[in-house]
Amino acid sequence: MFRMTRNFSNMAERPEENPAEYRIAGLVFYCFVFTIGIVVNVTALWVFALTTKRRNSVTVYMINVAVVDLTFILLLPFRMVYQHTDHWPFGDVFCRINAALTIFYPCMALWLFAMISADRYMAIVQPKHSKELRNVPKAVLASVGVWIMTLGSTFPLLFFDEDPDYVSNFTTCIKMQDIMFMRHNNVVNFVRLIFFFLVPIFIMIGCYIVIVDNLIHGRTSKLKPKVKEKSIRIILTLITQVLVCFVPFHIFLVLGLIGNDKDDGYNTGAIVTTFLMNLSTVLDIILYYIVSKQFQDRVISVILYRNYLRSVRRKSRHTHTGSVRSMSNLTSVMI
Numbered sequence: 001m002f003r004m005t006r007n008f009s010n011m012a013e014r015p016e017e018n019p020a021e022y023r024i025a026g027l028v029f030y031c032f033v034f035t036i037g038i039v040v041n042v043t044a045l046w047v048f049a050l051t052t053k054r055r056n057s058v059t060v061y062m063i064n065v066a067v068v069d070l071t072f073i074l075l076l077p078f079r080m081v082y083q084h085t086d087h088w089p090f091g092d093v094f095c096r097i098n099a100a101l102t103i104f105y106p107c108m109a110l111w112l113f114a115m116i117s118a119d120r121y122m123a124i125v126q127p128k129h130s131k132e133l134r135n136v137p138k139a140v141l142a143s144v145g146v147w148i149m150t151l152g153s154t155f156p157l158l159f160f161d162e163d164p165d166y167v168s169n170f171t172t173c174i175k176m177q178d179i180m181f182m183r184h185n186n187v188v189n190f191v192r193l194i195f196f197f198l199v200p201i202f203i204m205i206g207c208y209i210v211i212v213d214n215l216i217h218g219r220t221s222k223l224k225p226k227v228k229e230k231s232i233r234i235i236l237t238l239i240t241q242v243l244v245c246f247v248p249f250h251i252f253l254v255l256g257l258i259g260n261d262k263d264d265g266y267n268t269g270a271i272v273t274t275f276l277m278n279l280s281t282v283l284d285i286i287l288y289y290i291v292s293k294q295f296q297d298r299v300i301s302v303i304l305y306r307n308y309l310r311s312v313r314r315k316s317r318h319t320h321t322g323s324v325r326s327m328s329n330l331t332s333v334m335i
Contacts, residue, residue: 022271026083029275030076037073037281041066044288047295057139058291061116064143066288068112069281072105076278088173095173100157104150106246106277107196111146113238114200115139120231121207125214153192189257197250201242208235233290241287245280248273 045066048059075098082088088095122133215228252270288295 023083026271026275027080030080030083030278033278033282034073034076034080036285037069037076040282040285040288041069041073043298044284044292044295045070047288047292047298051294052292055136057119057134057136058116060136060139060143061112061119062288062291064147065109065112065284068105068108069284072101072278073281075101082173090173096158098173100154103157103192104154106249107153107192108146108150109280110197110200110242110246111150112143113242114203115142115146116234117204117207117238120234121211123227124211124231150196153196156188193250193254197246204238204242208239211235230290234287237286237290241280241283245276245283249277 044062048055048062048066052059078090078094078098081090119134119139126133211231215232248269252273256270
């Protein structure tokens with residue numbers, strides 16, 4: 001998705017085309033993410049927003065996760081077109097939106113994960129105050145606050161004066177492919193990294209340390225075993241997803257922001273970490289599956305329905321084969 005660095009003095013030249021390997025790998029990967037991500041997150045949104053009768057704070061957060069994922073996934077076809085053709089036919093405004101969402105998605109996802117972690121903390125460590133702290137109105141208020149905060153921090157990205165695509169008459173979309181165009185304003189970038197990466201990470205770590213300490217010292221004996229098991233699974237899922245999808249992406253983002261102005265071309269590490277960040281929209285299926293029994297039922301019903309169709313086809317083939325054999329036997333007898 002992005003190159004590590006780019007010198008603004010060289011913007012008048014059209015950027016070199018993507019390497020063939022990167023282009024093919026990108027198309028295959030984004031097709032996979034788009035297809036699976038749409039199915040997973042539409043199903044999750046349907047389950048949590050429409051079919052769940054008793055909503056709680058976790059349900060609210062799951063709806064937000066699904067909406068954020070879908071917002072990011074629906075833009076992938078436009079990125080795939082640019083990936084394949086090295087030409088941006090969708091105009092400057094849409095390019096700016098794509099570039100802003102490249103920053104918006106990990107910021108929003110990490111804060112939602114932090115709120116889910118805080119919810120697990122209150123469920124395990126503060127069960128007495130759980131009903132007061134873990135209710136739908138407060139979860140909605142917290143979610144709206146995170147949306148406003150994250151949108152407010154990424155909205156200025158739509159109005160950068162120093163536009164790397166200006167000299168190409170907007171036939172390229174360098175600011176989407178190379179988010180290092182923001183390097184001229186590194187103070188804002190590092191503030192954003194601290195507030196939208198380090199702060200939610202520290203919130204998650206703090207919650208998990210206290211939760212593990214309470215579990216080890218037996219301070220959660222009043223909780224049902226199912227609640228403990230579910231919370232531990234959610235925590236492990238969130239930790240894995242953050243470490244795999246978001247930490248590498250932000251490490252290479254920092255390296256790009258502090259790097260020199262030399263154009264080093266495509267960086268394999270930066271490309272791979274961006275792929276991993278996009279993969280988070282698919283891996284959320286694990287979180288949905290753990291949180292919701294209804295989501296589990298939907299997934300299982302789909303699997304069982306497919307197995308049912310396969311068994312019907314096998315039976316029909318067996319019946320068809322048997323009838324053919326019977327006819328052949330009858331013919332041989334007649335002969």
